Amino acid sequence: MTKCLILGQTNAGKTCFTLNFADYLGLEELKLTVKKPAGFLAEQTYCLDAALEELVSEESHKTEEIQKIKLKLPAGKTSQQIELIDTCGLVEGIHPDKKIRKAMAQTLAQIESSELILHIIDLLTLEENSSPVVSKVDQEIYNYCQAEKCYAVLANKIDVDRARRSLELLYNDFSSGLIIPISALYRQGFEKVKSFILKNL
């Protein structure tokens, strides 16, 4: 089974992407295996709408624990199992909340054991900065994963017009990496993500 890790800063749209992408790949019922920061595993079943409503929000750190979704992808005549792993958002600095620190540590530890890394970058936060630069955390993640793993950057929120300019910037800064523009909410660019995953199974 291929593990596909989805990471990024908080509010980049990781959970939204994971759920919508799972639905796009044809999952009827979401069975989320949740690894609580305390260490044990719990399984929860959602239907998509409820999951989107409950798990996705505009506040930061909505996802506090690692959530896994198992999927079957048709590859040729057979199908391949993959596991989408949604993680806690990464933020710069030392976070005051112990729980979130632990979850972030878990995220980093997961990088090691995953074969595919999808790094979601929010184009709008890029754009909001007065001098648009890719944040240091994103840059370090890029450097780290780029060298070691099968890695793609998903530039999220492409549906907003303002995002175009920061996309240019991203292409400049991450010139040697694979960048796929997507909209997690409106499901744009998903076919490219799918083909990337299929190619690297």
Add this chain to the structure above:
Amino acid sequence: MDKREIIRQLEIGNISLGKALELLNSKYINHNNLALKRKKLKSERNLKEVKSKLDRLVGLEKIKDLVNELEAFVKVQRKREEADLIAKPLVMHMVFKGNPGTGKTTVARIFGELFKELGLLSKGHLKEVERADLVGEYIGHTAKNTREAINEALGGILFIDEAYSLARGGARDFGKESIDALVKGMEDNRDDLVVILAGYPREMEIFLQSNPGLNSRFPIKVEFEDYSLDKLVEIAKLMLEEREYKLSKAAQAKLRKILAEKRRKAGPEKGNARTVRNLIERAIRVQATRLITQDDLNRQELMIIQPEDLEGAV
């Protein structure tokens, strides 16, 4: 701090996330070498393809071993470089000794592709030259010709066939000049050029003995042994298979007899893979003339080579 410790420090709250990632990066990544894994995978696949080409050749066990050795050597040197250890510069100049038709040129061509995939050469093509291409008629032409040949071979392999002929002739022969220019060219283009000297075993031995400087500059010596009769029949079958033909049982025996006869007359220098190829190409033509007079041929008949075809080809 190892990886786990860095992650633990992050969890405790001693270091920030940015700092943790920075530490992870500095520890595990050689920043000059931010190679894409996707690219790596691709080149691995190409490498396999090139090696499978070599595997399809009959015999040549020693050369297959040598290739594995070279591949391991290159990869380990690369790893040593990454770990800041002394990595010996890779001198890959070679001498191929073998009778005609033992696969020297074929192997050289495959080596070019192999070195390209291993990242030793940028292009991996084969530039084949012989004495006449290097040695000029008048004073001064030789060095120029040799330099031109080297320039054309840059990024690939310069294959000098019958290299011993460069030392032929007396003290006033221009061949010596060519050797000097060659040695200089090799030194100047150390990173992106592999020179292969090829020729008959006995003559090459004398040639290298008489040029000690040259001998030491070609650290890899490869001997191409003569094929046994069994191997030659196997080669014939393979060649025919590629062209979608088949030998009948009787024809196999006939082929073996013809080859043994040739060997007995002229020694193994004559009866090698090239002889087999010529024989087979002619046999295919003879088969065609035999079939043209017949009507309604079936698939099988179109494929089979009979002993009389081989007989006619000799």
